[in-house]
Amino acid sequence: MSTARRSLRDLRPSTVLTTIAFVIVTALVLLPIAIIVLTAFKPAAEVNAYPPSLLPDDWTLANLKTVTSELPFARLVGNSFVFAGGVTLFALVFDSLAAYALARLDFRGRKVLLVAIIATLMIPFQATLIPLYQLVADLGWVNTYTGLIAPRAADAFGIFFLRQFFLALPRDIDQAARIDGAGEFRIFRSVVLPNAVPALLTLGLFTFVNNWNDLLWPLVFTTDAEMGTITSGLTQLTGPSGIVPHGVMMAGSLIAILPLVIAFLFIQRRFIENIATTGLK
Amino acid sequence: MTTAPPTGRRYRPPAPLGGRRRVDSPKRRSAIAAAFLAPALIILGLFTIWPMLSALRLSFTDASGFGEPEWVGLENYIGVFTDPDLLNAVTNTALYTVLFTPVAVAAALGLALLLNNPRLPFRGFFRTALFVPFVVSFSVAAFAWSYLVDPQVGLLNYWLRGLGIQLGNVLEDPNLAMPMVVLVAVWKLFGFYFVIFLAGLQDIPTSIYEAARMDGAGAWSRLRNVTLPMLSNTMAFVLVFAMIAALQAFDQIYVMTGGGPYGSTQTLVMEIYESGFRKLEIGFASALSYVLLAATLLLSLVQFVFFGRKEKDLA
Numbered sequence: 001m002s003t004a005r006r007s008l009r010d011l012r013p014s015t016v017l018t019t020i021a022f023v024i025v026t027a028l029v030l031l032p033i034a035i036i037v038l039t040a041f042k043p044a045a046e047v048n049a050y051p052p053s054l055l056p057d058d059w060t061l062a063n064l065k066t067v068t069s070e071l072p073f074a075r076l077v078g079n080s081f082v083f084a085g086g087v088t089l090f091a092l093v094f095d096s097l098a099a100y101a102l103a104r105l106d107f108r109g110r111k112v113l114l115v116a117i118i119a120t121l122m123i124p125f126q127a128t129l130i131p132l133y134q135l136v137a138d139l140g141w142v143n144t145y146t147g148l149i150a151p152r153a154a155d156a157f158g159i160f161f162l163r164q165f166f167l168a169l170p171r172d173i174d175q176a177a178r179i180d181g182a183g184e185f186r187i188f189r190s191v192v193l194p195n196a197v198p199a200l201l202t203l204g205l206f207t208f209v210n211n212w213n214d215l216l217w218p219l220v221f222t223t224d225a226e227m228g229t230i231t232s233g234l235t236q237l238t239g240p241s242g243i244v245p246h247g248v249m250m251a252g253s254l255i256a257i258l259p260l261v262i263a264f265l266f267i268q269r270r271f272i273e274n275i276a277t278t279g280l281k
Numbered sequence: 282m283t284t285a286p287p288t289g290r291r292y293r294p295p296a297p298l299g300g301r302r303r304v305d306s307p308k309r310r311s312a313i314a315a316a317f318l319a320p321a322l323i324i325l326g327l328f329t330i331w332p333m334l335s336a337l338r339l340s341f342t343d344a345s346g347f348g349e350p351e352w353v354g355l356e357n358y359i360g361v362f363t364d365p366d367l368l369n370a371v372t373n374t375a376l377y378t379v380l381f382t383p384v385a386v387a388a389a390l391g392l393a394l395l396l397n398n399p400r401l402p403f404r405g406f407f408r409t410a411l412f413v414p415f416v417v418s419f420s421v422a423a424f425a426w427s428y429l430v431d432p433q434v435g436l437l438n439y440w441l442r443g444l445g446i447q448l449g450n451v452l453e454d455p456n457l458a459m460p461m462v463v464l465v466a467v468w469k470l471f472g473f474y475f476v477i478f479l480a481g482l483q484d485i486p487t488s489i490y491e492a493a494r495m496d497g498a499g500a501w502s503r504l505r506n507v508t509l510p511m512l513s514n515t516m517a518f519v520l521v522f523a524m525i526a527a528l529q530a531f532d533q534i535y536v537m538t539g540g541g542p543y544g545s546t547q548t549l550v551m552e553i554y555e556s557g558f559r560k561l562e563i564g565f566a567s568a569l570s571y572v573l574l575a576a577t578l579l580l581s582l583v584q585f586v587f588f589g590r591k592e593k594d595l596a
């Protein structure tokens with residue numbers, strides 16, 4: 001009875017219109033992704049044909065073969081995983097520790113410190129690049145994973161993001177532990193962190209994606225082509241030397257975005273589940 | 282119950298029962314906080330603050346990567362404010378920010394509000410699909426969009442021509458290049474703001490809506506008087522991040538137009554990159570980044586003060 005009534009209400013014109021609007025918006029939003037995937041499998045003749053078409057007539061692996069012979073792809077993808085994964089791991093630990101202090105501990109100078117940390121967000125990365133490179137070179141870390149990862153092992157965005165989340169957690173969840181005499185670190189680890197899993201997953205995804213996609217830092221920092229990432233490696237195809245065929249470029253792009261899209265689809269499911277089940281509302 | 286949560290904004294831990302474990306002095310609290318903060322502060326201090334201070338020093342020199350930099354006082358800053366190219370870069374950065382911020386935030390908020398309708402089918406799919414562009418790098422996005430609007434073989438150009446819209450060569454058109462690079466940024470980033478708005482919407486207790494409905498509030502009134510005020514924290518967060526992203530626009534411009542045509546997409550960070558890495562005028566580039574930093578700080582402060590006050594009004 002109630003389900004029948006619900007399905008009747010589902011057919012309200014406004015809901016139908018919203019659904020149609022979402023289908024159109026989603027199709028437009030996914031168009032550039034579709035172009036990357038489909039062009040990667042198109043023969044060169046079709047890529048430059050007029051009128052252009054979305055789907056290839058003949059599917060080919062030629063573009064993927066060309067791009068993997070031009071660059072050490074396995075090595076670059078591996079480097080991307082070490083770089084983005086390492087940064088994510090360290091940043092989650094260090095950011096959540098700092099965010100806990102800023103959200104849930106009462107100490108002198110907390111507000112000033114928070115403003116100072118947020119202020120570092122305004123610093124354009126390009127502005128620090130030259131002194132940063134010199135510093136990392138002085139430490140002897142050029143072309144090492146340590147040098148690639150260490151400067152990103154904590155970031156203001158993550159601290160701010162987690163602080164907002166920790167602030168929203170109800171105060172009384174840690175009261176019981178506090179009365180039992182638990183220290184701050186135990187409250188952080190076994191009360192606050194388990195309640196912050198959706199926020200940690202979200203931040204983890206953002207951090208991983210941002211570093212995987214980062215162009216300037218790996219490009220400037222790694223002088224050894226073997227230490228580059230997939231994103232910085234790809235730009236070597238475009239270079240000023242000449243025009244690289246669209247098909248080859250899209251094949252490289254496909255390899256660069258595929259791990260992220262898969263990781264995202266995997267985390268997205270857990271992310272939604274967590275929001276639905278933790279009852280944080 | 283004597284340990285009821287305090288009502289004030291600042292949280293003070295309740296006194297431990299029996300006082301067996303510790304005296305919770307301010308000194309002790311600071312020491313605990315310092316231990317939590319130390320790793321992040323060391324990283325930020327060493328790899329962000331210190332290089333930024335080095336850049337400040339460099340901005341008063343003629344550093345060029347060759348030889349010892351010499352002190353030149355305010356020369357670089359005077360250059361910044363008298364350089365005709367810079368006025369163009371400032372105007373373009375402002376235009377980019379004014380185009381990008383409202384469009385990206387409105388798109389994200391509008392779609393989040395519509396998706397929050399529990400009767401909408403395929404909600405999970407739409408939510409996932411709209412976020413996907415965020416995981417694509419700016420350089421890959423720039424390449425895909427350049428191909429889509431290619432004047433000869435671009436699919437989007439071809440389809441729009443079918444609708445009677447002649448776009449021409451978008452990236453070579455001084456009037457269209459800027460909207461185009463903004464569109465790429467909106468495409469790439471709005472999904473991020475959208476997900477943040479969705480999380481904010483889910484935090485609003487349904488009981489408030491029920492109460493509003495009982496009081497006879499219509500859909501528009503509920504949006505204006507319940508949803509938007511309850512989202513003000515989220516809105517502040519999103520606006521600040523959208524604005525910073527806009528002021529620091531670089532990647533897709535670098536790939537798609539290189540600042541052209543005729544300097545119409547030359548932004549401040551493009552200018553910093555060009556003077557710092559192409560012309561090796563490191564001192565001048567450092568001065569330029571301090572001007573950008575000052576502008577960003579000022580705008581962010583205005584926003585934080587504005588939203589901070591709104592938040593207090595609600596309490």
